[in-house]
Amino acid sequence: MVHSIVSLSVSLFAYRALAELGSPPEGTPPLAYGFYSSPETLEPTELEIVGTIPHWLSGSLYRGAQAGWDAGNYTSGHWFDGFSRNHRFEIAGGKVTYRSRNASNEVTDFIRETGFFPGSSFGGDPCKAIFGEFEVTFRDGRNPVGDKSTDSIAISYIKNFPGLDPNSTNFGPMITLVSTTDAEGLQQIDPVTLEPIEMFTYGASGIENGSARSSAHPAIGKNGEVYNYLLDDEGYRVFAIENGVGRVLATITDAPAAYIHSLSSTEHYLILIVWQADLKLEARNLVDQIAPWDPDRDALFYIIPKAKGGVIAKYTAPTFFAFHETNSFETDNDIVIDLPVYDNAEWLNATRMPYLRDNVGRQNKSQDFDISGRHRRFRLKDYLHQNQTSGNGTLPSKEATVDFTMPLEANIELPKINDVYHGRPYRYVYGEHSSKPGFFTDSIIKIDTISQDFMVWVPETNHVPSEPMFVARSGSSSEDDGVLLVVALDEATKLSSLIVLDAKEMVEIGRARLPVVVGYGFHGIWGGA
Numbered sequence: 085m086v087h088s089i090v091s092l093s094v095s096l097f098a099y100r101a102l103a104e105l106g107s108p109p110e111g112t113p114p115l116a117y118g119f120y121s122s123p124e125t126l127e128p129t130e131l132e133i134v135g136t137i138p139h140w141l142s143g144s145l146y147r148g149a150q151a152g153w154d155a156g157n158y159t160s161g162h163w164f165d166g167f168s169r170n171h172r173f174e175i176a177g178g179k180v181t182y183r184s185r186n187a188s189n190e191v192t193d194f195i196r197e198t199g200f201f202p203g204s205s206f207g208g209d210p211c212k213a214i215f216g217e218f219e220v221t222f223r224d225g226r227n228p229v230g231d232k233s234t235d236s237i238a239i240s241y242i243k244n245f246p247g248l249d250p251n252s253t254n255f256g257p258m259i260t261l262v263s264t265t266d267a268e269g270l271q272q273i274d275p276v277t278l279e280p281i282e283m284f285t286y287g288a289s290g291i292e293n294g295s296a297r298s299s300a301h302p303a304i305g306k307n308g309e310v311y312n313y314l315l316d317d318e319g320y321r322v323f324a325i326e327n328g329v330g331r332v333l334a335t336i337t338d339a340p341a342a343y344i345h346s347l348s349s350t351e352h353y354l355i356l357i358v359w360q361a362d363l364k365l366e367a368r369n370l371v372d373q374i375a376p377w378d379p380d381r382d383a384l385f386y387i388i389p390k391a392k393g394g395v396i397a398k399y400t401a402p403t404f405f406a407f408h409e410t411n412s413f414e415t416d417n418d419i420v421i422d423l424p425v426y427d428n429a430e431w432l433n434a435t436r437m438p439y440l441r442d443n444v445g446r447q448n449k450s451q452d453f454d455i456s457g458r459h460r461r462f463r464l465k466d467y468l469h470q471n472q473t474s475g476n477g478t479l480p481s482k483e484a485t486v487d488f489t490m491p492l493e494a495n496i497e498l499p500k501i502n503d504v505y506h507g508r509p510y511r512y513v514y515g516e517h518s519s520k521p522g523f524f525t526d527s528i529i530k531i532d533t534i535s536q537d538f539m540v541w542v543p544e545t546n547h548v549p550s551e552p553m554f555v556a557r558s559g560s561s562s563e564d565d566g567v568l569l570v571v572a573l574d575e576a577t578k579l580s581s582l583i584v585l586d587a588k589e590m591v592e593i594g595r596a597r598l599p600v601v602v603g604y605g606f607h608g609i610w611g612g613a
Contacts, residue, residue, distance in 0.1 A: 320344075
């Protein structure tokens, strides 16, 4: 059943009436509304179309975005500590339907009742944390069944997780859908209804449990294999899951414990990059565990063959911080790695909730939460000729070189490419961009990695856009022939839209207007029809 088009004249009073949901108070800049709560849309709802949605575009866009950051008297201290909600945009025949569903109701109810967050958080107030009062069960190597929604898992997605049983005969655009976070906990959700199904860990595939830290962005192999790491007292255990069975490829013991958000990969190799966000301090949240910046602490690169494991080469580079891999690929003698890099890790402190709510969208006010990642190309030269392998990474290191770094005016974050080119030489990368100070992110950039030119889509009115999802036109042989799907909050309407951009020309083709604000989240995934 699809509900009819919903009027866009939704009263702001309706949001303010939802005080217990953490709605924006009077005087909040409209672009900061995305840091407050909005209601679920449980039933598929057809959206109003402005412009044109290409008829060849058919499938579903899933977005992980927060349901809110407030429960009762509790407010999360950091943007990354929101309560999970999943969103689905189903696109077919030039039309778009939308639905959303919360995925952490059990833990949210506990917080609402007690005023405390159960356990550690990413950047929350330790005085509002409580330990041992709330039981959370994941399916792992010990527990045969996991809870549904006793944790908030809301960073990225894995489709068709190897060895995972489907939950329905009505699969939609994929058989299974799994949410990830910066820990070993995972959550299976129904790809049609978005209902939470079960929480589980990598231990369910035979990887030993006990770790709290992992990557929200595992590497995915060409046949759906999942590669990731677990960080524990022994070091970084880098592993593979193939056909539902896990195996450890290497345990790296000579690198400092750090916050590593993504694992890089080429066709044949994994690259664990230990940039600087070193977890050295005693604290109950991750951000406060990060030690002061050390300009002399080199970044480390470990190359691990997917097939046989072990570390075959190790490289160093002058220190930097990063979140995401753009792409990595092999040449005859080298491995090339592209990343948006930062001069330090202070952006993590700048994205605490009170600061964002008070300042995002205030005109001409320079803020350190604005996107400042710069696209940098690293080269690991002659990686095949070190003639040695280590199981724990203790190898002599070589120096990684830098081919180029884009200027700050071409800043980029949440980078996306045409997925066909992942692990291969490529040309174009798209991402969030900041063109005006104080707006967090306000536009979408396209960078040509060969010419180092760039193009920027800037909307006519102020928007805060999401990560752009590239969808290739069926049958096309051109790398940038397709569209970008962007969810953005429009300052003028005070509501969100799904915007479709021509990925070649970087112009808007059309948009589907939502009757709600979609809370600011992080990542999405496309499932073709």
